[in-house]
Amino acid sequence: MRDDADATTDVLQTLIRNACVNDGTDDSGGESRSVDVLRDVLDVRGVDVQTFAARPGRDNLVARIEGSDPSAPSLLLLGHTDVVPVNPDGWTRDPFGGEVVDGYVWGRGAVDMLNLTASMAVATRNLASSGFRPRGSLVFAAVAGEEALGTWGAAWLAEHERDAVEASYVITESGGNPTPSRSGTKLPVITAEKGSHWCTLRIDGTPGHASQPFRTDNALVTAAEVVRRLAEFRPETTIDETWQRFVTALDLGDDLRDSLLDPVRLAAALDDLPLGFARVAHACTHTTIAPTVMHAGTKTNVIPDRVDLQLDIRTLPGQSSADISAMIDDALGDLADRVTVLAAAHDDSTASPIDTPLWDALGRVARRFYADASLVPTMTVGATDARFFRRLGVPSYGFGLFSRAISYEDYALMFHGDDERVDVESLRLSTELWGALARDFLT
Numbered sequence: 445m446r447d448d449a450d451a452t453t454d455v456l457q458t459l460i461r462n463a464c465v466n467d468g469t470d471d472s473g474g475e476s477r478s479v480d481v482l483r484d485v486l487d488v489r490g491v492d493v494q495t496f497a498a499r500p501g502r503d504n505l506v507a508r509i510e511g512s513d514p515s516a517p518s519l520l521l522l523g524h525t526d527v528v529p530v531n532p533d534g535w536t537r538d539p540f541g542g543e544v545v546d547g548y549v550w551g552r553g554a555v556d557m558l559n560l561t562a563s564m565a566v567a568t569r570n571l572a573s574s575g576f577r578p579r580g581s582l583v584f585a586a587v588a589g590e591e592a593l594g595t596w597g598a599a600w601l602a603e604h605e606r607d608a609v610e611a612s613y614v615i616t617e618s619g620g621n622p623t624p625s626r627s628g629t630k631l632p633v634i635t636a637e638k639g640s641h642w643c644t645l646r647i648d649g650t651p652g653h654a655s656q657p658f659r660t661d662n663a664l665v666t667a668a669e670v671v672r673r674l675a676e677f678r679p680e681t682t683i684d685e686t687w688q689r690f691v692t693a694l695d696l697g698d699d700l701r702d703s704l705l706d707p708v709r710l711a712a713a714l715d716d717l718p719l720g721f722a723r724v725a726h727a728c729t730h731t732t733i734a735p736t737v738m739h740a741g742t743k744t745n746v747i748p749d750r751v752d753l754q755l756d757i758r759t760l761p762g763q764s765s766a767d768i769s770a771m772i773d774d775a776l777g778d779l780a781d782r783v784t785v786l787a788a789a790h791d792d793s794t795a796s797p798i799d800t801p802l803w804d805a806l807g808r809v810a811r812r813f814y815a816d817a818s819l820v821p822t823m824t825v826g827a828t829d830a831r832f833f834r835r836l837g838v839p840s841y842g843f844g845l846f847s848r849a850i851s852y853e854d855y856a857l858m859f860h861g862d863d864e865r866v867d868v869e870s871l872r873l874s875t876e877l878w879g880a881l882a883r884d885f886l887t
């Protein structure tokens with residue numbers, strides 16, 4: 445079984461070194477480099493490999509072990525190959541070195557989600573090499589562009605190459621951090637995700653000479669107040685069913701549990717939690733508004749007459765674009781009519797049911813690795829490629845397995861953060877998980 449971990453570690457190191465950094469521009473990413481690597485990994489009998497490029501340099505790979513029974517349920521393991529940018533100043537090691545130090549693989553993508561992509565590829569290869577002939581098909585897809593709306597990856601495949609990625613169920617990132625509790629080990633499974641509402645606010649002013657700023661209509665000064673109001677705005681606390689199930693299942697102790705489920709006491713409870721968990725707990729129970737990019741001004745001696753401010757807003761289940769526009773107006777108060785909303789991209793929150801055969805199979809298989817484990821349905825506060833498949837009516841979960849070396853807290857802080865790394869034992873667990881799940885669920 446060392447072999448599994450070694451093979452997955454090797455693939456992960458290569459994917460990290462390929463540095464498929466997606467900065468949000470259409471020609472970033474370069475995921476074809478990693479598709480080439482995965483094509484070699486999957487070059488074994490019994491696996492059909494296809495590649496699809498929606499844009500040059502941004503290939504997607506789809507590998508398939510064809511099932512013998514077209515009516516049997518099939519499973520798509522969905523990994524992405526791109527990563528978000530880094531600021532190397534905050535890193536202890538080279539973020540694209542892929543070094544293994546003291547049992548950890550270091551680098552951007554180590555937990556998001558090159559670890560899982562590598563383990564899915566190696567598990568698919570191992571299954572085929574061992575002569576695995578399932579009733580239902582096993583599909584593995586390595587997709588580009590997850591970190592920028594899936595435009596060149598999962599969204600494109602779901603729209604243009606539906607047959608290639610057709611499956612009864614999907615598993616993608618993330619989940620599976622073992623969390624101890626009085627009633628055994630809890631393993632979060634992502635069953636829902638928040639929606640997103642990305643918009644640009646334009647604030648206009650009047651240009652003038654910056655040597656005489658008295659009573660000028662400086663768009664940047666107005667924008668500063670807009671940002672301040674958005675930062676101070678407190679959207680209402682929402683305790684929904686997924687949050688209730690998650691908190692209850694974590695078995696945190698009566699007092700903490702009650703505060704996390706009480707809309708009035710939650711704010712005080714957040715102050716006492718470790719920062720990683722506090723951020724997740726806050727985001728799971730609130731619409732969040734983060735000002736992220738501002739463009740203003742042209743020259744030091746000119747009063748700016750125009751500011752464009754980008755907001756990353758994450759929505760709760762059931763919130764529409766109109767709900768969010770009303771919330772922005774509410775936050776801005778009398779400044780609302782100084783602001784024009786230029787463009788808004790709204791993606792509704794999505795969710796999958798948990799009364800499915802795949803849910804049961806995941807629980808059975810997970811208990812081979814953690815004998816006292818139970819699964820906990822969870823909402824992720826970010827966006828994943830699962831949403832494109834949920835919208836097609838395909839139940840989609842986020843899962844994987846981590847060792848006890850990586851807590852939920854560590855994981856939350858490393859995700860898009862500094863010093864991202866994963867232990868080799870976690871790579872072994874995920875690789876074995878996919879093999880065991882395919883044998884359980886598809887045969």
Ligand SMILES: [Zn+2]
Pocket residue numbers: 524556557590617
């Ligand atoms: Zn990811």
